[in-house]
Amino acid sequence: MTQLPSVYLERAVDQMSQLPGIGRRTALRLVLHLLRRETADVLQLAGSLEELVQNVRYCQVCHNISDSETCAICSSASRDHTTICVVETVQDVMAIEATQQYRGVYHVLGGIISPMDGIGPQDLEINSLVERLAAGGIKEVIFALSPTMEGDTTSFYIYRKLPHEGIRITSIARGVAQNNQLHYTDELTLGRSITDRQPYKS
Amino acid sequence: MTQLPSVYLERAVDQMSQLPGIGRRTALRLVLHLLRRETADVLQLAGSLEELVQNVRYCQVCHNISDSETCAICSSASRDHTTICVVETVQDVMAIEATQQYRGVYHVLGGIISPMDGIGPQDLEINSLVERLAAGGIKEVIFALSPTMEGDTTSFYIYRKLPHEGIRITSIARGVAQNNQLHYTDELTLGRSITDRQPYKS
Numbered sequence: 001m002t003q004l005p006s007v008y009l010e011r012a013v014d015q016m017s018q019l020p021g022i023g024r025r026t027a028l029r030l031v032l033h034l035l036r037r038e039t040a041d042v043l044q045l046a047g048s049l050e051e052l053v054q055n056v057r058y059c060q061v062c063h064n065i066s067d068s069e070t071c072a073i074c075s076s077a078s079r080d081h082t083t084i085c086v087v088e089t090v091q092d093v094m095a096i097e098a099t100q101q102y103r104g105v106y107h108v109l110g111g112i113i114s115p116m117d118g119i120g121p122q123d124l125e126i127n128s129l130v131e132r133l134a135a136g137g138i139k140e141v142i143f144a145l146s147p148t149m150e151g152d153t154t155s156f157y158i159y160r161k162l163p164h165e166g167i168r169i170t171s172i173a174r175g176v177a178q179n180n181q182l183h184y185t186d187e188l189t190l191g192r193s194i195t196d197r198q199p200y201k202s
Numbered sequence: 203m204t205q206l207p208s209v210y211l212e213r214a215v216d217q218m219s220q221l222p223g224i225g226r227r228t229a230l231r232l233v234l235h236l237l238r239r240e241t242a243d244v245l246q247l248a249g250s251l252e253e254l255v256q257n258v259r260y261c262q263v264c265h266n267i268s269d270s271e272t273c274a275i276c277s278s279a280s281r282d283h284t285t286i287c288v289v290e291t292v293q294d295v296m297a298i299e300a301t302q303q304y305r306g307v308y309h310v311l312g313g314i315i316s317p318m319d320g321i322g323p324q325d326l327e328i329n330s331l332v333e334r335l336a337a338g339g340i341k342e343v344i345f346a347l348s349p350t351m352e353g354d355t356t357s358f359y360i361y362r363k364l365p366h367e368g369i370r371i372t373s374i375a376r377g378v379a380q381n382n383q384l385h386y387t388d389e390l391t392l393g394r395s396i397t398d399r400q401p402y403k404s
Binding site for chain 2: 004005006007008009011012014015016018019020021022026028029030031032033034035039041042043044045046047048049050051052053054055056057064065066067071072073089090091093094
């Protein structure tokens, strides 16, 4: 790409193009769009990012993003605090909440064990999960990690760390996706859906 | 999308999703990515946007983005200041500069006449172009606007406003694109490329 006609433009494009999935060309388009907007609007955008990183907090219990010490889910009396769903990210909490099928609480690991990316168990909220269980009162832990090698490794690592007595440890169901054509399902998933077959419910 | 667990997160996602081509889901992904980055990095991004909108200037002559009163092109002694290429946007200047085929100067209109979008001639840098020509010394004006109805309307509007005596007024060539298969070229372009046929140069 040609040299940009302004150092300010250059810096802004450079910064924007560090966002995931945004190349220099897109960054330039976004930045030139911002230049056509009201100055106050752009200052508001910049300010919202500054406020976010300066004020964001994480729930002391489940490590979900929260504006208070304890998040809305962990402090809700209507949730089942004896069931903990273990997820990788804040987005996973939102995805599961959107299903409206879960009334327990969460534990956000903040990632997944991935030696390729240099992420080990010590980088994740695993010890705090062990402590939550050691404190007692938990009846079930549900693993809701990605159905990948890294996800399975992480589940297994945590499984070995957790106390097992009196605690049911489960994993979300894997199988053919709802409304997917059977013959388009990959071999591994289809194979596992047969070995993991369930009693028919009519 | 589910409600976000933090007002700061909500505000940042809301602001980011106002960028063109960025929906709420992508905005959330970008913002959560920023939360994983160093705080200083995010402050640098926000700062670069603030600096941009507070410090950006436009060349007094051609209205290209510039850090000084007159842009590098308009103040260059090696450019041909008797030829003005009229373009819509700053990006068009960069695109033409990238071809390395043009040694004249530019005039950035800042848009195109588009009644649908509420953009009239008064919103564009048309009067300043007329003044540049009235000041004398210009031998050629090249229209390099989009080959669309709006582009043609804008060219025609400006054409009627400009003094014609002693000034050659041209438009960039239209025709089949380099390396495009002929039978994939649209009818309008192909038809016009025949009526506008040029002497063969071997």
